[in-house]
Amino acid sequence: MKIRVAVLDNDSVYLDRFVSAFSARYADKVELYSFTDPEIALNTLASNRIDVFVASENFTIDQNAIPSKCVFAYFVDSTGIDSFNNCSAICKFQKADLIYKQFLSLYSEKAGGISSLKLDDDSTKVIVFSSPCGGVGTSTVAAACAKHFSDNGNNVLYLNLETYGSSEIFFEGDGQYDMGEVIYALKSKKTNLSMKLESCVRRDASGVMFYSPSAIPLNMLELTNDDIIRLVEELKLTGSYNYIIVDCGFGLDSNHQKIFKLAHAVVWVTNGEDIANNKIIRAYKAADLLDQTKNTDITDSLRLIYNNFSSKTGKYVEGVEIKVIGGTQVFVHTSARQVVDQISRLGMFDNII
DSSP, X not given: OOEEEEEEOSOHHHHHHHHHHHHHHHTTTEEEEEESOHHHXXXXXXXXXXXXXXXXXXXXXXXXXXXXXXXXXXXXXXXXXXXXXXXXXXESSSOHHHHHHHXXXXXXXXXXXXXXXXXXXXXXXXXXXXXXXXXXXXXXXXXXXXXXXXXXXXXXXXXXXXXXXXXGGTOOOOOSOOHHHHHHHHHOSSSOHHHHHHHHOEEOTTSOEEOOOOSSGGGGGGOOHHHXXXXXXXXXXXXXXXXXXXXXXXXXXXXXXXXXXXXXXXXXXXXXXXXXXXXXXXXXXXXXXXXXXHOOOHHHHEEEEEOSOOTTTOOOOOSOXXXXXXXXXXXXXXXXXXXXXXXXXXXXXXXXX
């Protein structure tokens, strides 16, 4: 479906450029109407279904003249302005994709009953990185996996669900919203979740899509297991991604079992040192016991990667039947993004599924 957007501005040159930019990029998602006369614009709102109405700050708009199902915002000239005349504000001089996401965010607040924009055949692959070992670079390997699949022409989302995780260590992209907005959308029954998710997502130069970490990390604690399941399932239903790389904390409780059930593979990471390998062995035994007593199939989905492995200090895990995907060398004097870039070039990720 398309959302209908009406734009009122007294600068006809700007309007022409704006319409051209949107028509080129979002013709399949937005039906755009442009006006320089406020009376004609308001008459159009009254006689046609318009979802989003945006007017230049140079106009004073009577809120009572706007239909109840139409969401309104002012177009302002400066960045960093969230509201104008007690209404939402959008900076008109920014990238078209950022304005589009703000349109979606506004519309989603009044489109709670509308289903997802696009459904597919459930072909999205979900890979969960949730290792029992801490400090071995699980998030780094997860980010590298996302970049690997993106570099190979896939649409990929890196979804970091750690309480104190930071996607922006590995990726950067423009956007106004963060994971806090996603959490609010999950909790709100008035919000169209699929549109809100699209409005919040950012794109790295590598092509990897991601959500910026919540400005308030404690917001992540509000995510329940049901929220996470709904989030992943909704992301799959949009049909926007070939791969969703989930980076989350480890556990074998019923909540994590449900998350693992959604996954095509669950990846554990170790550096080969005794402490890490011992945790892998103990976690594997626990997972195997669950498979036997609770009729789960966790061990079948497990994959193992040796990261930052040194033959001087590391050993291979013994006594577990986990498919080994591969490993990485020790990286020194390199930034997190450089490490991600180097690991992403390894072919081991193609063997995960």
